[in-house]
Amino acid sequence: MSLRSICVFCGASPGARPAYREAAEALGRGLAERGITLVYGGGAVGLMGLVADAALAAGGEVIGIIPQSLKDAEIGHPGLTRLEVVDGMHARKARMAELADAFIALPGGLGTLEELFEVWTWGQLGYHGKPLGLLEVEGFYARLRDFLDHLVTERFVRPQHREMLQIASAPAKLIERLAQWQPTVAPKWVERSPN
Template identity: 45%
Template sequence: MTIHSICVYCGSSPGNDPGIIEQARLLGQTLANEKITLVYGAAKIGVMGAVADGALSNDGRVVGVIPEFLKIKEVVHNGLSELIVNETMHERKMKLQELSDGFITLPGGFGTMEELFEVLTWSQLALHQKPVGMLNVNGFYDDLLSALKNMVDKGFLKQENLDILLVDTTIEGLLHKMKNFKPMAMPKWLKASLVEKK
């Protein structure tokens, strides 16, 4: 599939592993090299700032989306190709999804997890058919991936739904998987539900 823009979910904190910041910057540079627009949460700090700076350093196009209450000089990146300001966090997430052909999750905290699981859930419900990727830098997400496997083992998550999440430890490998992503078919129970409503 052709990907023109990718939304990157990641932390506004830098964390304490320099390798994560390095990979974030490299991801931004790679997207710019491939003429893929970076869409993200508009911050100049932490992992978010690193991925944006990486893209901008290679003349990439970077679109930031941020709610008004976070648009303060300590947070917002003023060197973006385009800055979109809205009212709420929910509007921000909707706009990020609307502008993107795919999603990549880098290390982050609660907000990053919320964004990742929302797009995964929406994909599971066939509300979108865009690839959802995770760049597992330095094993950051190993424990989470183990927890997800446990959900499958315990019968709370189907393996086919877990397989929606594309995981790789390299940027090149992850982008390859995303470009070759085949959306899963709409669940039978959901099809039946939609038919009943007509």
């Protein structure tokens, strides 16, 4: 699969550990070095700003998508290749998904998880066939990975849908896995409860 653009979901905070910042910068550089456009939420703060700044510093193209309300709060990144202003969060997510060939989640909070799970659900339902991945940084997503495996064991998620999420601790390895990923076709479980 040819990856021309990757959407990165990540925190508007830099987080508690220097490793989170380092991972964001390494991912931004890695995308730029491969000629892959970074698509992200358009912010200048936290890991969002760091991944964008690193991509730009390495000569990469960066497209930010930001709701007007957040731009008005003066957290929009002023130095991007392109900053698109949209009406709200739903429009932001739809536009990022439209522009991206794949998705990566760095460490982040509720917004990062919500964005990841929404595009994952869209893939599960067959709305797109784009790969997605977690950049694992010092075990940040370890408990989430355990819980996702629990969902499979408890038959709320098919193994094929769990395997849609690629995981690696090095940006280059994760990008490689996303490029090699092939969509799987498996219907979402729909079982009727016994009467």
